[in-house]
Amino acid sequence: MGNLNTEVADNENKWTKVIEPTESLFRFNFRELWHYRDLIVLFVNRDFVAAYKQTILGFLWHFIQPLFTTAVFVLVGYFAKIPTDGLPRTLFYLTGIIIWNYFASCLTKTSNTFVGNAAIFGKVYFPRLAVPISVIISNLMSFIIQFLVLIPFMIWYRTDVHPNIYLLCLPVIILVIAMMGLGFGLIVSSLTIKYRDLVYFVAFGVQLGMYVTPVIYPMSLVPAKFRYIMSFNPISPVMEVFRFSLLGRGTFSEYTLAYSVIFSIVVLLIGILLFNKVERNFMDTV
Amino acid sequence: MSIVVRVENVSKIYKLGLIGSNTLAGDLADAFARIRGKESQEKKLNAENEDGSIHVALQDVTFDVKEGEVLGIIGKNGAGKSTLLKILSSITSPTTGTIKMKGRVASLLEVGTGFHPELSGRENIFLNGAILGMLRSEVTSKFDEIVDFSGVAKFIDTPVKRYSSGMYVRLAFAVAAHLEPEILIVDEVLSVGDADFQKKSIGKMKDVAANQGRTVLFVSHTIKALQALCQNGLMLQNGKIVKTGPIKEVTDFYLGGSDLNYSLSNEWTRENAHFAEGVYLLAAKIKNEEVIYRSDRISLSFKMLFETKKKFHLSFHLFNKNEDYIFNCMSEIMDFEAGEYLINFEIPGGLLNEGGYVVHLNFVENGSTLTLNAFNILAFEVKAIATEGISWYGQWPGIVRPEIFTESIKI
Numbered sequence A: 001m002g003n004l005n006t007e008v009a010d011n012e013n014k015w016t017k018v019i020e021p022t023e024s025l026f027r028f029n030f031r032e033l034w035h036y037r038d039l040i041v042l043f044v045n046r047d048f049v050a051a052y053k054q055t056i057l058g059f060l061w062h063f064i065q066p067l068f069t070t071a072v073f074v075l076v077g078y079f080a081k082i083p084t085d086g087l088p089r090t091l092f093y094l095t096g097i098i099i100w101n102y103f104a105s106c107l108t109k110t111s112n113t114f115v116g117n118a119a120i121f122g123k124v125y126f127p128r129l130a131v132p133i134s135v136i137i138s139n140l141m142s143f144i145i146q147f148l149v150l151i152p153f154m155i156w157y158r159t160d161v162h163p164n165i166y167l168l169c170l171p172v173i174i175l176v177i178a179m180m181g182l183g184f185g186l187i188v189s190s191l192t193i194k195y196r197d198l199v200y201f202v203a204f205g206v207q208l209g210m211y212v213t214p215v216i217y218p219m220s221l222v223p224a225k226f227r228y229i230m231s232f233n234p235i236s237p238v239m240e241v242f243r244f245s246l247l248g249r250g251t252f253s254e255y256t257l258a259y260s261v262i263f264s265i266v267v268l269l270i271g272i273l274l275f276n277k278v279e280r281n282f283m284d285t286v
Numbered sequence B: 001m002s003i004v005v006r007v008e009n010v011s012k013i014y015k016l017g018l019i020g021s022n023t024l025a026g027d028l029a030d031a032f033a034r035i036r037g038k039e040s041q042e043k044k045l046n047a048e049n050e051d052g053s054i055h056v057a058l059q060d061v062t063f064d065v066k067e068g069e070v071l072g073i074i075g076k077n078g079a080g081k082s083t084l085l086k087i088l089s090s091i092t093s094p095t096t097g098t099i100k101m102k103g104r105v106a107s108l109l110e111v112g113t114g115f116h117p118e119l120s121g122r123e124n125i126f127l128n129g130a131i132l133g134m135l136r137s138e139v140t141s142k143f144d145e146i147v148d149f150s151g152v153a154k155f156i157d158t159p160v161k162r163y164s165s166g167m168y169v170r171l172a173f174a175v176a177a178h179l180e181p182e183i184l185i186v187d188e189v190l191s192v193g194d195a196d197f198q199k200k201s202i203g204k205m206k207d208v209a210a211n212q213g214r215t216v217l218f219v220s221h222t223i224k225a226l227q228a229l230c231q232n233g234l235m236l237q238n239g240k241i242v243k244t245g246p247i248k249e250v251t252d253f254y255l256g257g258s259d260l261n262y263s264l265s266n267e268w269t270r271e272n273a274h275f276a277e278g279v280y281l282l283a284a285k286i287k288n289e290e291v292i293y294r295s296d297r298i299s300l301s302f303k304m305l306f307e308t309k310k311k312f313h314l315s316f317h318l319f320n321k322n323e324d325y326i327f328n329c330m331s332e333i334m335d336f337e338a339g340e341y342l343i344n345f346e347i348p349g350g351l352l353n354e355g356g357y358v359v360h361l362n363f364v365e366n367g368s369t370l371t372l373n374a375f376n377i378l379a380f381e382v383k384a385i386a387t388e389g390i391s392w393y394g395q396w397p398g399i400v401r402p403e404i405f406t407e408s409i410k411i
Helices: A007-014 A030-035 A037-051 A058-080 A089-110 A130-156 A165-192 A198-211 A224-230 A235-247 A254-279 B024-035 B041-048 B081-088 B121-131 B136-150 B165-177 B195-210 B223-229 B247-257
Strands: A017-019 B003-015 B054-066 B070-074 B096-101 B105-108 B183-186 B215-219 B232-237 B240-246 B265-267 B274-276 B279-286 B298-306 B310-320 B325-330 B334-336 B339-347 B355-365 B369-383
Touching (some): A037 A130, A037 B121, A058 A089, A089 A130, A089 A235, A130 A165, A165 A198, A165 A254, A235 A254, B003 B081, B003 B215, B054 B215, B070 B081, B070 B223, B070 B247, B081 B105, B081 B215, B121 B136, B121 B165, B136 B165, B195 B215, B215 B223, B223 B247, B232 B247, B274 B355, B279 B355, B298 B310, B310 B339
Parallel strands (some): B070 B215, B070 B232, B105 B183, B183 B215
Antiparallel strands (some): A017 B096, B003 B054, B232 B240, B265 B279, B274 B279, B298 B339, B310 B355, B355 B369
16 A cells, blocks of 8 residues: 555556546547457357357258248249349349348347346456457358358359359458448447347347348339338348349449448447447446 | 556446336437426436435545555445446446556456356366456466366366366366466455365465565455455445555454444334334343353343234344354244234353344244344344453354363273
């Protein structure tokens, strides 16, 4: 114990960590997050490895879910005679489902960040963003695995599909989806601290969202006067570009794509802002 | 030596009661109510207990910790220790004031935070290490030491959900013990595991503090552990620092500071009595002489008033002045008619240790329904008889001091 105002006044500027009642909301401590990179890797590993322990089919679940969903949509689409831009139904639905799945799982799993991790967050400090970021990465891994499922189908239907130079957009598409999933997820997780009912809202919002996004029908099916409204959905252009790059059909423009990119950046910024605001004191309310 | 932790005027205030209505619809309704100029539902509720609706967990706490110092933090439950540790560990932020620190900080408020049951011991060591802020390379270089210390080498590749709780805790503590921050914040985690492991853990903590020159902030209720580990102490009471100094002084103050206001006889009128649902406690009395010796039987008597017919009994709790729970006993479950009754208890002689004691009572109806907790009903002191001690003067160690039959026989 020491007396305040003692000999160390000259040390004043050497503090490495200062805790204050309020901090800037726009602070983004990348260095700290980088220090915890191993933790992010281990979280990814934990989610990935632990998810299928003590299951019979284990890893195969990554394939089963999109394949079965596709099979169901193929059947329904066949009987309901939903057009698919002249593309093979299987490929049309499969592409839609895996990209939608990536968005949906990013959103639903990050939206639970605070409430689901309250036990850990209450006992130890690490940058809270490590958790949602690890969720985005582990979902990216399962996206890549599901993407691999596409390849044999692409080969089988090689005469009907036309992969093209837009494949170069693929990283951008994935990034936009990830940013939107993360951004919305952070917003929801920050709000669920006060409003628990948002959890239910997200669950069925994601379900409804799929029907206002061209997942199981092509954008070209939408009458021109409604297409304007549809294009407010920032995921639609990304979905269409994804299909176009792989299969050679899709309805989008540079403007709608640019809109998606800007939208995802804005959503992510709002998400981080809210997250920062909430993270410092959420233990007092959760 | 330079100062590595400086806490300046730190306060933490919690809002009690309703924090919003917890549903979006409810808050929106409130917002509309405000727009229309009416008082919101929530406001009305809060207004009723306006002054009671905040809780000051810490108030103007200021202290410094020097490099290499091991500081023990003591205080009763609710004194603000946990809040202080949480603020120091960045888990929650202070309401006012600042904290400055120099060097890497790691806190250990619980062992095994983030352990995943499906993962093996090996995987969990890495995961837990990373959660506590270690780099992968640090964990790798200490891996063998950690496994060795935990003593679960044989099961290191088994999922931890198959571990016994002892193994689980040992592994978790082993990881934590091998953290190497410049500043370590430790909550009551040494009380885990069996006696042997506790000894080993305290040894390890001593080593960390003494030989590796680290700064440690240590919270414990175990005076012995505090005295073994710390040089200096800090005592919190109701969110304020009441005593700082060498650890011995502070622990003595802590133990002595809770000196009881002995009250062998209390009476209440119906207006200020402890009461619940037609049952009043009108008087509490110890019928012994002024001084109670260890060998004396202690007779306690409680005067009750029943307004209506009741199936009722009293649950009697005895605590010593260090807040150790000595025992609980119950009066006979009986059907009481309306009227006044005396309920008596008698504690046998030669059971309690020397020292101060407090009596709490519970009112219980129909055999199991608790209707009232009444605290600090009586407080008394038990004295040892002067001639009784053979070569030992003062209080004997141990919570009770029963008469044990002993004999020595030549065979």
